[in-house]
Amino acid sequence: MTSLGHLKRLSAVRSSAGVKFLTPCAFPGSHCPLHPALALAGNIRGLSSLVIGTPECAVYSRVVLPKAQGDLHWTYVLDAHEVVFGCRKGLMDTLQKMDQAGAKAVLLLGTCVPDLIGEDIEGLVREMQPRLSARLISVMTGHFKCNSYPSGSWKTLKAIGALMAPREVRPRVVNVMGRSPDETHIPMPPLLRALLERGFTLRCLAPGSALEDFLEAPDAAASLVLSPFTDPLAADMEQSFGTPAFRLYDIYDPAEIGALHAAVAQRLGIEWDNALDDERPALLSLQEQAAKRLGGLRYVCAHTGPLGALPMAAYLAALGMEPLLLHLEEFWPGDKRWTELLNARGYDPPVCHMVNSDSDAPLLEGLSPALCLGDLPGARVRIPSVPQLSDLYGLCGYERTRSLLERILRVLDGPAAPGERRAPYGTL
Incomplete structure (x- = not known):
């Protein structure tokens, strides 16, 4: 040892x-948190992105999203002057252009250099938001602060959560957090099939969903969390909107699984009738x-x-x-x-x-x-x-x-x- x-x-x-x-x-590439953050932005309909960084980050962003369609996915490349003195003015002009081009919501992705020089992207978002029609959110993805990629995903999802607002609860709607609406390679778990059979609407929140799906999420009676990447967002929704979260991704013990199934049924006011006990x-x-x-x-x-x-x-x-x-x-x-x-x-x-x-x-x-x-x-x-x-x-x-x-x-x-x-x- x-x-x-x-x-x-x-x-x-x-x-x-x-x-x-x-x-x-040192392991860059797919282990950089920029990778999943940008890939997630490119796979949520209605969400645009602006990568802020060096020419290397700009080239890499084109590898992650080689043919972005529909929504705007732009890069802002810092020049030598901006690396020293900041890029505030240039970012403000770029956001104005994205707004005029029709962006509905923009995710600003700060990379290593803006993070190292202390660029206040969150402050910029607060200042620019009243001037634009597009909604603004930001995530810092400096790789030097972490070893791996998961933070790029969960931080992006938490940022999207900041766009949510309270809604009237619909008792027959359930959020499925971590499963794509287009997912076919992973069989639908029996719990989800049983809910569909009982007339529930399942709203999938994952890559492949629309931004509007996320914005409507506070109206759900409950959130079923299938992925650790979506758990931080589920926790925020639980605290902000009272949407109870049932975490399914980390339970293996049969007794705990049975207890969780019972808790979901109680929350939704239904009976499983042994549908999950086969x-x-x-x-x-x-x-x-x-x-x-x-x-x-x-x-x-x-x-x-x-x-x-x-x-x-x-x-x-x-x-x-x-x-x-x-x-x-x-x-x-x-x-x-x-x-x-x-x-x-x-x-x-x-x-x-x-x-x-x-x-x-x-x-x-x-x-x-x-x-x-x-x-x-x-x-x-x-x-x-x-x-x-x-x-x-x-x-x-x-x-x-x-x-x-x-x-x-x-x-x-x-x-x-x-x-x-x-x-x-x-x-x-």
């Missing part, structure tokens, strides 16, 4: 700043089998995409699995709950940020884990691995927990022999 001495243990982490790189590496008996049987196989196994967690590592680790700890090292893309405010659960169960693993797979893989192998949960892109890892856990993102309830356990047990069994047929786990 001497090579991991620079890492903090989970109990010592208070924010993403405490999560250190596993091996030395998979519960099979999951309980599978969980009993898994506990016998997984108790005492030690594992490392690599890239799981947007699927949170800590909620999953807390659930697996209840089955007796020991985390040796966890990769965290971001330490979310809600992760403190999972930290306390892991600590209460006797586990306090080092946590890290992995961005250099070829250098990271030997360190993981040196820990001699029984399993690696997640991926190390491009690296050859000599550890039994459970890959593509990001496929579970967007799922919720019993089916996601069942899929997780089935994947782990399948890897422990090893590859099937030619012609061998295996019964699915949980089948009696």
Whole structure:
């Protein structure tokens, strides 16, 4: 463990700043928070953007949005004078032009240099708003302040939330936060299907939605949160408009899933009539089998995409699995709950940020884990691995927990022999 001495243990982490790189590496590109912020702006109909930065940021923004259609997506490139003395005058003129060109709402995206020189973009927004028809919001995306990309998404969503206003509640409307209205590659969770069958309108709030969908969101009876990226916005709506948020993205335990389903039904004034319980008996049987196989196994967690590592680790700890090292893309405010659960169960693993797979893989192998949960892109890892856990993102309830356990047990069994047929786990 001497090579991991620079890492903090989970109990010592208070924010993403405490999560250190596993091996030395600078990783720009898709890990820059500008990437998801701009991509999100380009995929919300009715929202325009203005990237403020150096020529490198301008070129990169064209890579993220190569053929922006419909809404205006402009870049403002700082010249040498503005890098020293600021770009206030130029930004004001540009916003006037975007307003005249028909922008309905503009997201100003400040990059590293405006942040470093202390450009007051929030103050500029407050000053310019009374002069323009377009609504203005801003997000600072300086990469030097963070290791990774999630803040670009959740900060953008929180900024959009600032445009919301109170509305009369419609009791048959539910916000689905983190699922696109055009989503077909992720099956619709049973909970959402059951709501549709009971006549509810589901408003999806995610890339692919319209800005108007977000602005109407305070009229919903509840928000079902399927993604950690949308959780900060859901929390703001809960505080500002009283819209209750039910977090589905971080629950694996069958008892907690059942309790959450009951809470949703109570809030909406409905009965499920056992519509969500079809998979519960099979999951309980599978969980009993898994506990016998997984108790005492030690594992490392690599890239799981947007699927949170800590909620999953807390659930697996209840089955007796020991985390040796966890990769965290971001330490979310809600992760403190999972930290306390892991600590209460006797586990306090080092946590890290992995961005250099070829250098990271030997360190993981040196820990001699029984399993690696997640991926190390491009690296050859000599550890039994459970890959593509990001496929579970967007799922919720019993089916996601069942899929997780089935994947782990399948890897422990090893590859099937030619012609061998295996019964699915949980089948009696």
